Amino acid sequence: MSEENDNVAPTNNENDISMEEEEVTQETDGSEKENQDTSRNEIVEKMFEKLLEKQKNIKKSITEIVDKLCSVESELQLIRDDLKPKTVAATVPEQTDDEDETDSESKTESVTMPTTGKYFVLKHVFKNVTNMKEGEDHWSETEEHIGVEWRIDVYRTKEDLSFFLKCLKLTEIGKWSIEAQWKQALLSKSTENRFKVVTKKSFGTVDTSNGTWGFPKFIGWAEMEKDFLVDDQLTAEIHVKIMETTGIYKDNLRSFDETMEEFSDVVLVVNDEKFYVSKLYLAAHSPYFKALVLGNFNDSKKSEIKLTGIDADDFQNYLELLYGEYSIDEFTVEGILLVADMYDTPLIIRKCEEFLLEKSKKTLKKKLQLSMKYHLEALNKQCRKEIKSIADIKSVLPGDIRDLDPSITTEFLEIALSIQ
Incomplete structure (x- = not known):
């Protein structure tokens, strides 16, 4: 019987060993499971950390973008400010016959005038200004507007710069007159890269006997040299708004009265x-x-x-x-x-x-x-x-080359290069 029992069932020791092995296996499995869970948790934590880091980076990027946009807006505002002409005080001009008494002082408003109707601008850059001799006229090129030729005239007096608009007399049509408002300006860029402008405005009439508008003492010469000369060049503008003309146009050909x-x-x-x-x-x-x-x-x-x-x-x-x-x-x-x-x-x-x-x-x-x-x-x-030559190109260039229409600049360059 004992042999049979020995052959049929394991001994108590064997059972104990099996149980121990099972327990060890369960413990091992549990340990592995626990390690796996821990590993998973670490992975998840790392993922969350990465997500949080990404979120922080995104937040940082958004903040940087907003800051940049604000910076750009600020720069744009500065540009807008630069485009608004700044003014400096100027010498009060002597009273002239064609100058309005209440409007004889230097003005601080923008150079811009209403551009509807008969409106035009003359602009010229005068060079070698410091070498100008007293009483010696310096002219811009002549420009035609409303069928009439105009030009800027500047010259030096002992202590001042004289600044005029000249209307070339229309001798072939007899008596004539032109009534207008005008604004004269000197422009420069200050050290802060902002525009500095001195302006004076008035209104009056030029006619058969007198074809000149302007100011004999527009600005003190020393002030002009200090604030408006750039590389010994002076930028002058005159904005003209024609109000009424007489004697320039022909008689009416038809009535609409x-x-x-x-x-x-x-x-x-x-x-x-x-x-x-x-x-x-x-x-x-x-x-x-x-x-x-x-x-x-x-x-x-x-x-x-x-x-x-x-x-x-x-x-x-x-x-x-x-x-x-x-x-x-x-x-x-x-x-x-x-x-x-x-x-x-x-x-x-x-x-x-x-x-x-x-x-x-x-x-x-x-x-x-x-x-x-x-x-x-x-x-x-x-x-x-x-336009076939350098001379032709020069003949059509504006007083300030920066005013040249961009659509034709490239063509002028190609013509110049082909000639060269």
């Missing part, structure tokens, strides 16, 4: 002058007037509509051309173009361009300026074909 009332259905008022015209005729030639006189605007229902930003003489010439009279000449073409461009009148623009292409004796520079200002493609193409 009250004698035409029975043939009109709307009155257009320009600077208190009334023009009696037909709504349908205007609308047929101008999308602007079509919307204005036939649209759903408040003005469309009115019998009188006021137009702003143009000159009455220019509008007279514009209407004459629109109604079949040939009112274009060297004096009127620029004003007619201004009105036609403002009121989107292709017929008038085309006729003005044809005049400039075929008949006008204006300079190449003036034609090029008009072609770019009023988008006259055929005229622009003709002008560019005529």
Whole structure:
């Protein structure tokens, strides 16, 4: 029996060993499981740490971006400030006949003037200024505006800089006059890279007997040298707003006054002058007037509509051309173009361009300026074909080369290189 028992069942010792092995195995399994759990926890913790780190980095990046944006905004504001002309005090000029008594002091406002209507700017950089002799005139190049030639004149007195706008006399047309507002300015950049500007403004009339506007004592010479000379160069500007002209334009070719009332259905008022015209005729030639006189605007229902930003003489010439009279000449073409461009009148623009292409004796520079200002493609193409030499390029360059239209700069460079 004992042998059978020995053969059938394990001894107690064997059972004990098996149990111990099982316990050891369970402990080992438990330990491994615990190690695995610990490992998993560490991995998860590391993942969380990485996520937190990434979140911190993202936060930091966002903060940096915001700071940069704020910095950019600040820089933009500084640029905006730079673009606003700064002023310095200037010597009070002597009273002149064409100067308004209440407006004779140096002004601190921006150089910019309203640019609607007959408005233009002359700009010139005078060189070797410290070598200027007393009483010796220094001129900018002559520029034509509204059919009249203009230029800047500066010279040195004992202690001051004299600064004038000269209108070349129109001897061929008899008596004439031009009433205008104008603003004269000297510009420079200070050490902080900000614009420094001294300005003076006035209004008055030039005419057959006197073609000069300006100030005999614009600024003290020492102050000018200290604050406005850059590499011995002086940048001068004159902004001119023409208010009224007489004797420059020809006599009217057609009437649009009250004698035409029975043939009109709307009155257009320009600077208190009334023009009696037909709504349908205007609308047929101008999308602007079509919307204005036939649209759903408040003005469309009115019998009188006021137009702003143009000159009455220019509008007279514009209407004459629109109604079949040939009112274009060297004096009127620029004003007619201004009105036609403002009121989107292709017929008038085309006729003005044809005049400039075929008949006008204006300079190449003036034609090029008009072609770019009023988008006259055929005229622009003709002008560019005529630019074949360095001398041609120089003849069309503005007083300040930085004012050159970017669209033509590359072409000028290519011409210059090909010649060289």
